[in-house]
Amino acid sequence: MQDLEKYILRIADTSLILGQRLSEWCSNGPTLEEDIALSNISLDLFGQANGLLEYVSKLNGVKSADEIAFKRNERQFYNLQICEQDNGHFGDTIIRQFLCDSYFKLFYLSLADSKDETLSAIAHKSLKEVEYHLRHSSNWVIRLGDGTKESNDKIQQSLNQIWKYTGEFFEMDELDNKMLEKNIGVDNINLKVKWDIIINKILNQAKLSRPEDGYMMSGSKKGLHTEFLGKLLAQMQYLPRAYPNAKW
Amino acid sequence: MQSGKIEEIWTLLGSVPDPEIPVISVVELGVIRDVKFIDNEYIILVTPTYSGCPAVKTFQDDIKIQLKKNNIPNFKIEIVYKPAWTTEWMSKATKDKLMKYGISPPEKYAQCPQCSSRNIELISEFGATACKSLYKCSDCLEPFEHFKCI
Numbered sequence: 390m391q392d393l394e395k396y397i398l399r400i401a402d403t404s405l406i407l408g409q410r411l412s413e414w415c416s417n418g419p420t421l422e423e424d425i426a427l428s429n430i431s432l433d434l435f436g437q438a439n440g441l442l443e444y445v446s447k448l449n450g451v452k453s454a455d456e457i458a459f460k461r462n463e464r465q466f467y468n469l470q471i472c473e474q475d476n477g478h479f480g481d482t483i484i485r486q487f488l489c490d491s492y493f494k495l496f497y498l499s500l501a502d503s504k505d506e507t508l509s510a511i512a513h514k515s516l517k518e519v520e521y522h523l524r525h526s527s528n529w530v531i532r533l534g535d536g537t538k539e540s541n542d543k544i545q546q547s548l549n550q551i552w553k554y555t556g557e558f559f560e561m562d563e564l565d566n567k568m569l570e571k572n573i574g575v576d577n578i579n580l581k582v583k584w585d586i587i588i589n590k591i592l593n594q595a596k597l598s599r600p601e602d603g604y605m606m607s608g609s610k611k612g613l614h615t616e617f618l619g620k621l622l623a624q625m626q627y628l629p630r631a632y633p634n635a636k637w
Numbered sequence: 638m639q640s641g642k643i644e645e646i647w648t649l650l651g652s653v654p655d656p657e658i659p660v661i662s663v664v665e666l667g668v669i670r671d672v673k674f675i676d677n678e679y680i681i682l683v684t685p686t687y688s689g690c691p692a693v694k695t696f697q698d699d700i701k702i703q704l705k706k707n708n709i710p711n712f713k714i715e716i717v718y719k720p721a722w723t724t725e726w727m728s729k730a731t732k733d734k735l736m737k738y739g740i741s742p743p744e745k746y747a748q749c750p751q752c753s754s755r756n757i758e759l760i761s762e763f764g765a766t767a768c769k770s771l772y773k774c775s776d777c778l779e780p781f782e783h784f785k786c787i
């Protein structure tokens with residue numbers, strides 16, 4: 390696989406897998422409005438993934454975007470591990486979303502300057518959507534953190550549990566460095582300072598304490614995942630695998 | 638000859654309604670970016686509203702049906718992402734149509750389409766479609782949708 394294809398797959402898979410996770414809230418939301426909100430965010434993420442996968446398909450010249458999404462196994466997915474984590478309760482989902490949204494905002498802001506025109510265009514478009522996703526998740530973090538003792542305890546625990554997956558946001562491997570040298574990719578390490586500012590501001594407002602950076606999970610850039618991805622793919626890919634060439 | 642045909646295509650596109658908001662056309666929505674004639678083929682440049690909006694696929698199909706029905710078989714729809722779609726491309730006339738239809742148009746402040754009040758309350762930033770948020774009027778108490786500015 391070409392470097393550029395693999396680099397785009399990482400971004401596409403991250404949106405696709407988080408979108409799939411969020412879609413599980415459809416018809417299960419705590420209120421009707423929230424059900425609609427999470428499903429809408431999921432749809433935006435699928436849209437972003439689709440644009441990127443179409444681009445990979447064009448570069449690849451053989452496989453369609455659908456084939457790329459539905460006919461790969463776990464180890465061929467490069468999404469960040471945080472995206473595949475179980476939804477848990479509403480607070481777990483909101484914290485995961487908040488950490489991802491704040492990262493997406495900075496990532497796309499930087500990718501918008503990419504020398505690759507298609508990537509830059511998709512980044513510009515995604516940025517508009519990520520802005521209101523982040524507003525939504527930030528508001529909920531503040532509401533739950535600065536809510537009752539129970540809601541504060543619960544969301545603090547959610548934050549503590551998922552923190553170890555945030556290290557992957559800022560990793561750089563050989564491929565990232567190559568893409569950065571070509572002015573195509575993003576300098577992930579550079580995003581950290583601004584990410585800290587967003588996170589600290591909202592956590593402070595939410596009366597939540599920022600966990601210490603301890604052991605950080607890693608591996609998705611090489612296709613290594615947690616136990617949750619396999620089950621997610623089993624559900625997501627069931628139909629096109631059980632009924633090859635099905636049209637929908 | 639072709640410029641006349643291009644004008645005809647624009648007119649035909651102007652009669653393709655938005656699948657979710659049928660009072661406005663895809664041209665008024667601002668998603669048709671250009672119509673060009675290259676190598677014996679009309680290229681219609683379309684930009685998506687929201688990345689994941691299912692209406693985007695539907696109106697592409699509607700455009701195909703409309704053009705074929707009017708004896709224009711040699712065309713191709715191409716998706717462009719840049720510049721990203723913005724509600725700023727909507728004209729005042731289009732916004733008035735939305736208001737009349739019962740949707741608060743994409744302006745900085747929402748307004749109740751029932752009683753024109755600006756004394757309103759945001760219920761949710763997300764509505765029945767990606768492009769709308771949900772409000773409630775504090776005067777007439779009716780809920781209504783607001784077309785988000787993006």
